[in-house]
Amino acid sequence: MVNNDTIIALATPSGAGAIAVLRVSGKDAITISAKLFKSIHGKKLTQQKTHTIHLGHIVDGKKELDEVLVSVFKNPQSYTGEDVVEISCHGSPYIQQEILQLFLRNGCRMADAGEFTLRAFLNGKLDLSQAEAVADLISSDNEASHKIAMQQMRGGFSSEIAKLREELLNFASLIELELDFAEEDVEFADRTQFKALVDRISFVLKRLIDSFAVGNVIKNGIPVAIVGEPNVGKSTLLNALLNEERAIVSDIAGTTRDTIEDEISIGGIGFRFIDTAGIRETKDEVESIGIKKTFEKIEQSQVTVYLFDSSNSISNLEQVTLEIEKIKNKYPQKPLLIIANKIDRLDDTQLARLQNEIEGVHLLSAKTGFGVESLTHSLLELINQGALRNNETIVTNTRHYDALLKALEEIKKVSEGIDEGLSGDLMAIDIRQALYHLGEITGQVTNDELLGNIFANFCIGK
Amino acid sequence: MSLFRDTYDVIVVGAGHAGSEAAAASANMGAKTLLVTMNLQNIAQMSCNPAMGGIAKGQIVREIDALGGYSGIVSDRTAIQFKMLNKSKGPAMWSPRVQSDRMRFAEEWRNMLEQTPNLDFYQEMVSGLLIEGDKVVGVKTSLGLEIKSKTVVLTNGTFLNGLIHIGDKNFGGGRAGERAATGITEQLVDLGFDSGRMKTGTPPRVDGRSLDYSKMIEQPGDDNPEKFSYLNITKPLTEQRSCFMTYTSPEVHDLLRDGFDRSPMFNGRIKSTGPRYCPSIEDKINRFADKDRHQLFVEPEGWNTVEVYVNGFSTSLPEDVQFKALSSVAGFENVKFFRPGYAIEYDYFPPTQLKHTLETKLVNGLYFAGQINGTTGYEEAGSQGLMAGINAALKVQEKDAFTLSRSEAYIGVLIDDLITKGTEEPYRMFTSRAEYRTLLRQDNADFRLTPKSFKIGLAKESRMKRMEEKKEQSDAFVSFFRETSVKPEEANPVLEAKKSSLMKQSDKMFKLFSRPKITIDDMRQFNAVEDYIQTHNLDNEVIEQAEIQVKYSGYIEKEKNNADKLNRLEGIKIPPNFDYSKLKSMSMEAREKLNKIQPVTISQASRISGVSPSDISVLLVYMGR
Numbered sequence A: 001m002v003n004n005d006t007i008i009a010l011a012t013p014s015g016a017g018a019i020a021v022l023r024v025s026g027k028d029a030i031t032i033s034a035k036l037f038k039s040i041h042g043k044k045l046t047q048q049k050t051h052t053i054h055l056g057h058i059v060d061g062k063k064e065l066d067e068v069l070v071s072v073f074k075n076p077q078s079y080t081g082e083d084v085v086e087i088s089c090h091g092s093p094y095i096q097q098e099i100l101q102l103f104l105r106n107g108c109r110m111a112d113a114g115e116f117t118l119r120a121f122l123n124g125k126l127d128l129s130q131a132e133a134v135a136d137l138i139s140s141d142n143e144a145s146h147k148i149a150m151q152q153m154r155g156g157f158s159s160e161i162a163k164l165r166e167e168l169l170n171f172a173s174l175i176e177l178e179l180d181f182a183e184e185d186v187e188f189a190d191r192t193q194f195k196a197l198v199d200r201i202s203f204v205l206k207r208l209i210d211s212f213a214v215g216n217v218i219k220n221g222i223p224v225a226i227v228g229e230p231n232v233g234k235s236t237l238l239n240a241l242l243n244e245e246r247a248i249v250s251d252i253a254g255t256t257r258d259t260i261e262d263e264i265s266i267g268g269i270g271f272r273f274i275d276t277a278g279i280r281e282t283k284d285e286v287e288s289i290g291i292k293k294t295f296e297k298i299e300q301s302q303v304t305v306y307l308f309d310s311s312n313s314i315s316n317l318e319q320v321t322l323e324i325e326k327i328k329n330k331y332p333q334k335p336l337l338i339i340a341n342k343i344d345r346l347d348d349t350q351l352a353r354l355q356n357e358i359e360g361v362h363l364l365s366a367k368t369g370f371g372v373e374s375l376t377h378s379l380l381e382l383i384n385q386g387a388l389r390n391n392e393t394i395v396t397n398t399r400h401y402d403a404l405l406k407a408l409e410e411i412k413k414v415s416e417g418i419d420e421g422l423s424g425d426l427m428a429i430d431i432r433q434a435l436y437h438l439g440e441i442t443g444q445v446t447n448d449e450l451l452g453n454i455f456a457n458f459c460i461g462k
Numbered sequence B: 001m002s003l004f005r006d007t008y009d010v011i012v013v014g015a016g017h018a019g020s021e022a023a024a025a026s027a028n029m030g031a032k033t034l035l036v037t038m039n040l041q042n043i044a045q046m047s048c049n050p051a052m053g054g055i056a057k058g059q060i061v062r063e064i065d066a067l068g069g070y071s072g073i074v075s076d077r078t079a080i081q082f083k084m085l086n087k088s089k090g091p092a093m094w095s096p097r098v099q100s101d102r103m104r105f106a107e108e109w110r111n112m113l114e115q116t117p118n119l120d121f122y123q124e125m126v127s128g129l130l131i132e133g134d135k136v137v138g139v140k141t142s143l144g145l146e147i148k149s150k151t152v153v154l155t156n157g158t159f160l161n162g163l164i165h166i167g168d169k170n171f172g173g174g175r176a177g178e179r180a181a182t183g184i185t186e187q188l189v190d191l192g193f194d195s196g197r198m199k200t201g202t203p204p205r206v207d208g209r210s211l212d213y214s215k216m217i218e219q220p221g222d223d224n225p226e227k228f229s230y231l232n233i234t235k236p237l238t239e240q241r242s243c244f245m246t247y248t249s250p251e252v253h254d255l256l257r258d259g260f261d262r263s264p265m266f267n268g269r270i271k272s273t274g275p276r277y278c279p280s281i282e283d284k285i286n287r288f289a290d291k292d293r294h295q296l297f298v299e300p301e302g303w304n305t306v307e308v309y310v311n312g313f314s315t316s317l318p319e320d321v322q323f324k325a326l327s328s329v330a331g332f333e334n335v336k337f338f339r340p341g342y343a344i345e346y347d348y349f350p351p352t353q354l355k356h357t358l359e360t361k362l363v364n365g366l367y368f369a370g371q372i373n374g375t376t377g378y379e380e381a382g383s384q385g386l387m388a389g390i391n392a393a394l395k396v397q398e399k400d401a402f403t404l405s406r407s408e409a410y411i412g413v414l415i416d417d418l419i420t421k422g423t424e425e426p427y428r429m430f431t432s433r434a435e436y437r438t439l440l441r442q443d444n445a446d447f448r449l450t451p452k453s454f455k456i457g458l459a460k461e462s463r464m465k466r467m468e469e470k471k472e473q474s475d476a477f478v479s480f481f482r483e484t485s486v487k488p489e490e491a492n493p494v495l496e497a498k499k500s501s502l503m504k505q506s507d508k509m510f511k512l513f514s515r516p517k518i519t520i521d522d523m524r525q526f527n528a529v530e531d532y533i534q535t536h537n538l539d540n541e542v543i544e545q546a547e548i549q550v551k552y553s554g555y556i557e558k559e560k561n562n563a564d565k566l567n568r569l570e571g572i573k574i575p576p577n578f579d580y581s582k583l584k585s586m587s588m589e590a591r592e593k594l595n596k597i598q599p600v601t602i603s604q605a606s607r608i609s610g611v612s613p614s615d616i617s618v619l620l621v622y623m624g625r
Helices: A030-034 A094-103 A114-121 A129-154 A156-179 A191-219 A236-247 A283-299 A310-330 A349-358 A372-384 A393-420 A424-444 A449-457 B017-027 B057-067 B069-078 B102-112 B186-188 B250-257 B281-289 B320-328 B380-394 B410-421 B445-456 B461-483 B488-497 B509-514 B529-535 B539-551 B551-568 B586-596 B602-606 B611-624
Strands: A007-010 A019-025 A036-037 A051-060 A063-073 A084-090 A222-227 A261-266 A269-275 A303-309 A334-342 A362-363 B006-013 B033-037 B052-053 B079-085 B095-101 B120-125 B127-130 B136-143 B145-153 B163-166 B169-172 B194-201 B205-207 B217-219 B243-247 B297-298 B307-311 B338-339 B342-348 B366-368
Touching: A007 A094, A007 A114, A019 A094, A030 A036, A030 A051, A030 A084, A030 A393, A036 A063, A051 A094, A051 B380, A063 A094, A084 A094, A084 A156, A094 A236, A094 B033, A114 A310, A114 B205, A156 A424, A191 A372, A191 A393, A191 B509, A222 A283, A236 A334, A283 A310, A310 A349, A334 A372, A334 B079, A362 A372, A372 B611, A393 A424, A393 B052, A393 B079, A424 B366, A424 B551, B006 B017, B006 B136, B006 B380, B017 B102, B017 B145, B017 B380, B033 B529, B052 B069, B052 B380, B057 B069, B057 B095, B057 B445, B069 B079, B069 B095, B069 B380, B095 B102, B102 B120, B127 B145, B127 B186, B145 B380, B250 B281, B250 B320, B307 B551, B380 B509, B380 B586, B445 B461, B461 B509, B461 B529, B461 B539, B488 B539, B509 B539, B539 B551, B586 B611
Parallel strands: A222 A269, A222 A303, A303 A334, A334 A362, B006 B033, B006 B145, B033 B120, B145 B366
Antiparallel strands: A007 A019, A019 A084, A036 A051, A051 A063, A063 A084, A261 A269, B052 B095, B079 B095, B127 B136, B136 B145, B163 B169, B163 B342, B194 B342, B205 B307, B205 B338, B217 B243, B243 B297, B297 B307
């Protein structure tokens, strides 16, 4: 077994779920896991027998990330035929990502598409038809998730990468030309232009890495704009949601106090709640600016929550209807949840009127907890309806993130090579690798490797 | 009554570069071999340029030598100039090339073949094969003689139905002044082989005494010439002849253009494909109309002859047009022709009809090598001949086949490309065709291939010993760099001179040596290094080997890792004679191609053009059933 470096990927579907399983396979699977796992009984993972399960915590230095169950499978008695560790953690994408990132930092490599199955196949654990059956089982999923991944690459990043890759390919050809036809009167690859291209590529890669690492992967929440006047009970609502799920909250670094953002995990999906000032018409100049800002936030969000104080507004429901119409007109495609808070202060007649006059209103008492559960259902329903597509993208993104990191690493070497006046044949090694990694994102395959060819339609982690 | 006393193990048809290597290899492997050629005076003729090696090709010559072929030795002994091309680039690009004495080259080849045991010669045209069932059992000559053998290697070069074009004239011929061979193509097509036509060309040869070299740029050989063969039976040149360079001009181009209406290339007479990478002069000025000059290399044909070769002026334009145009080139004002350039069309057999051993899939015991497979170049031909000769002998001896992988040798890349992808134009080797160029260097062909060849009984023990000695010495020298430290006070003056950052504390020499700007000459300024070289009496080859292994260790490791990945996947075999036509879910094109090519491994199947990843998935599913 030559290629026995240690790989990791999520083995369960990404997103919602009570638990998630991360699979680590390779010669260092147990030693790396042992370093990051603290058994509650103080057991050393490296000294455990095969097919045993252990309770403990995944620790990042002193920080405990999650309480997990770790299963140890020693080669050859494992799915891949290598040493395998499976980590059952809580199903929040945030935790999954944190653990994944931790393992990546500690010497694991993100598994290529279908790599676990490929290894199982190469180690004689599966025959070809079995391996192919696995591919069939999951291939339909893959195409959809690939498409989604492409859409997720905001602002046409993927086409940008494809374009950069093509330019890099052209330069690579020029370099090959000057290598194989050095004796002849051919045009050589202009190193200044090449350097500019390489700089441009690494700039884009860095930007993408930042956007994935911070924006999409780590933060990884569905932005929800909460529209409502002060004192309608926004923070009570957030606390109620929190209590309901005992979910993990992460403070987002760099958030300025003028917009409050809170991330709450509901049913395994991260939601990022963005506070806004509301849209009540006013003559006050300062407040007009606030309205403009609110609409900006709605624009950026995937879901809008319109929250109002039913006890205050019951006498002026026209105003509420007016504002709802305004949002609906401006963003007809955007899911909108209308929530009447503080219904504990209303009497039955008022409640009936409220439900009659405002179509689809959610009744809520953040204080008593009434309606919180139905609200979380409604939010999750939006996911299942496909109105939000944050679901499959998490792992795909991490795969892309991994490819981007590797591409950047190779591009850096190319850049250094240009600076040092490195010979084209040596630079070509790094360029070929960079092309390969960029190709992993755009779906273009440059080399003839079986791995790329056969197992590309495999879903990650299977 | 037959003229021949024995049934041969191997009959080699044709004695060009492929045929000569094939005959030498099979005879040296102990197979009773007969070399049949139309003209025994023309063994291993250089029918085009008088040079061996070059970028990627020089690496192949080194590989042939490492395996125990003759091309390297013959080239060394008949060289008139040596150059290591691309020396300013990384070691994977260093490419040895010699200019050769054309007549002495052929003479030396004949000499070496005559001294080879188990090898007989016969002069006559082979007009057909003797076939029994699906097996070849010998050849038939134009006189009607039948010569029996267990295997046959066909290396017909450009001779099969060769048709020479000069302007609007054309006539049958295999080479200037030699007739074409007929009969074989027709018989093979009847047997079910596909055949095609290819085209190549050659420039005029002129009288060196009629040229004015003062108007050209001299191109001398290297100051410290090296050589091809890893054996010490050949020596580097001590004296060399120069080549010269000159340029065409717009005037020359106009004169050439005047003859385009009589060019067989442009009036449709030549239909077959020529090499894009070695275009005729008319092709160059036609395709690159904006270029107002092209390089011409004036190459001497030998030590003593006055004949010179005008490299870069390959043409099939009418001889009067050639003469007028060339007379306008600087230095050629008074040129006298020895003979005009010409184009030649010939039959080839798409090489996808072959196995990795170069045996045909259709006829047992029949091997093809050289231009008959659609390649161009002496080195490409010679290496195929060598592999076909080895495998024919192994087959007779009922031993395992001998093949090389893409990560082991350019020869492996060449043969895998040919039999997997086929070729639409004459195939020439480039370094970029190799995935793992950094591993396939000219300096380590002996490490890569000599042990393999020794194992099958081709490379002699003396060659193996020499390789082992070089390996031991260079490995030890590398270890010395790993283990020996150098102090800042000794290292910093050297580093300063090279504008490399200074050392603060002692460090291993290996690390210092790995720095981009530091060379072996810098390292030799340290007493410990120079002492080591002197006490161990290291020669330049060993020193250079150690230098490459230290300086490029990172790149070499990286490519090794990548190559290992491929090799594992090469291990997944497809059963022989797999019937692809029943795989209805596979694309029609893929089914046809796979049926025809019958790839041996999944990896090879995936390299076939027109076979998509999903076709491969389908194949995998059905293979298990």
